[in-house]
Amino acid sequence: MTELESLGLAEQAKPSGARIGAGRPSVDVKARTGAYVLAVDLRVDGLTVARVGLGGVVQARATGPVPAGHDPEAIASSVVELMRLVVKDVDPGAALVGVGVGVPGIIRAEDGLVRLAPNLGWRDVPFAKILASRLGPVAAPVLGNDADLGALAEHLRGAGVGVEDLVYLSGEVGVGAGVIVSGHKLEGAGGYAGEIGHMPFLPDGKLCHCGAHGCWETEIGAEAIALAIGCPPERVGALGEFLEGVHDAPDDLRLVGRHLGRGLAGVVNLLNPRVIVLGGYLRSLFPLVHDDVESELAVHALIAPRELVRVTLPGLGGDSVLHGAAELAFEPLLADPVGCLAVACVDVDAALAV
Ligand SMILES: [Zn+2]
Numbered sequence: 001m002t003e004l005e006s007l008g009l010a011e012q013a014k015p016s017g018a019r020i021g022a023g024r025p026s027v028d029v030k031a032r033t034g035a036y037v038l039a040v041d042l043r044v045d046g047l048t049v050a051r052v053g054l055g056g057v058v059q060a061r062a063t064g065p066v067p068a069g070h071d072p073e074a075i076a077s078s079v080v081e082l083m084r085l086v087v088k089d090v091d092p093g094a095a096l097v098g099v100g101v102g103v104p105g106i107i108r109a110e111d112g113l114v115r116l117a118p119n120l121g122w123r124d125v126p127f128a129k130i131l132a133s134r135l136g137p138v139a140a141p142v143l144g145n146d147a148d149l150g151a152l153a154e155h156l157r158g159a160g161v162g163v164e165d166l167v168y169l170s171g172e173v174g175v176g177a178g179v180i181v182s183g184h185k186l187e188g189a190g191g192y193a194g195e196i197g198h199m200p201f202l203p204d205g206k207l208c209h210c211g212a213h214g215c216w217e218t219e220i221g222a223e224a225i226a227l228a229i230g231c232p233p234e235r236v237g238a239l240g241e242f243l244e245g246v247h248d249a250p251d252d253l254r255l256v257g258r259h260l261g262r263g264l265a266g267v268v269n270l271l272n273p274r275v276i277v278l279g280g281y282l283r284s285l286f287p288l289v290h291d292d293v294e295s296e297l298a299v300h301a302l303i304a305p306r307e308l309v310r311v312t313l314p315g316l317g318g319d320s321v322l323h324g325a326a327e328l329a330f331e332p333l334l335a336d337p338v339g340c341l342a343v344a345c346v347d348v349d350a351a352l353a354v
Pocket of ligand 1: 209210212
């Protein structure tokens with residue numbers, strides 16, 4: 001019996017055998033009573049908040065717009081409003097054990113400082129602190145890069161279960177990569193690895209939000225896709241619906257597909273992944289330009305790694321980042337159940353009323 005089971009929090013299903021993050025064995029835990037986390041997927045064009053139980057069970061969810069101008073204080077307030085909605089009918093005895101937030105930017109792990117989120121216009125924004133000031137000490141939020149969290153979740157419960165070498169691409173307004181190599185997350189010296197959207201791609205390309213010209217994301221990100229199908233810039237938040245209405249990809253969209261395939265060839269050559277998962281808007285784009293992506297891969301990826309890779313859609317649909325944020329929030333509980341529950345918050349109304 002595990003510590004979680006002895007505390008009456010969970011009954012353990014069969015272990016999946018997959019490994020995540022820093023090599024922690026993944027445990028498929030079924031929730032029995034109520035330890036839960038609040039998971040936040042903060043995107044440039046929308047907010048999703050969910051109450052998630054052990055084993056990745058989404059118990060309640062709420063979505064909302066991102067306040068205009070991407071003001072961090074206003075976004076934190078919107079997040080807390082959505083949190084109130086998802087805890088409205090929570091079991092009175094259930095314990096909130098963590099808050100995890102996926103952010104499309106470069107995060108300093110130790111204090112949740114957002115060093116750079118170019119598409120939010122954020123530079124050195126202490127978003128963990130700003131959100132924490134609204135939540136009280138029992139629900140200190142932990143921030144993670146959206147693509148890293150997508151990779152974590154797909155590795156644990158999605159298209160990458162049992163796969164030790166995986167790349168998850170978050171295709172939003174910006175494009176990032178979460179990379180798992182030999183079962184371990186690729187971090188880099190400062191934890192900032194994976195900013196593949198800013199890979200120099202076209203010598204005289206468009207101006208990127210990061211300040212450089214010709215980054216890969218200016219050719220395959222949401223704004224490029226929107227331009228290719230005539231979706232007005234102010235409707236980029238509804239790009240998924242626009243893409244669903246496209247049946248024959250116009251030439252401009254097929255060019256986006258070829259740019260996607262050519263960049264992916266670089267990923268294949270550099271990292272030799274077994275699986276590449278296309279998240280965000282790339283999920284809706286890929287079926288429309290599949291042949292263009294594959295033809296560029298065939299030309300530019302080296303045959304040996306090319307033979308081993310599978311480009312696929314997320315197993316968790318549009319929820320990869322949300323599930324990753326939940327996993328991040330559960331980490332303290334899984335590492336130290338007794339210590340974590342000692343400070344867990346049962347009176348969630350009080351926590352959110354601060
Ligand atoms: Zn850039």
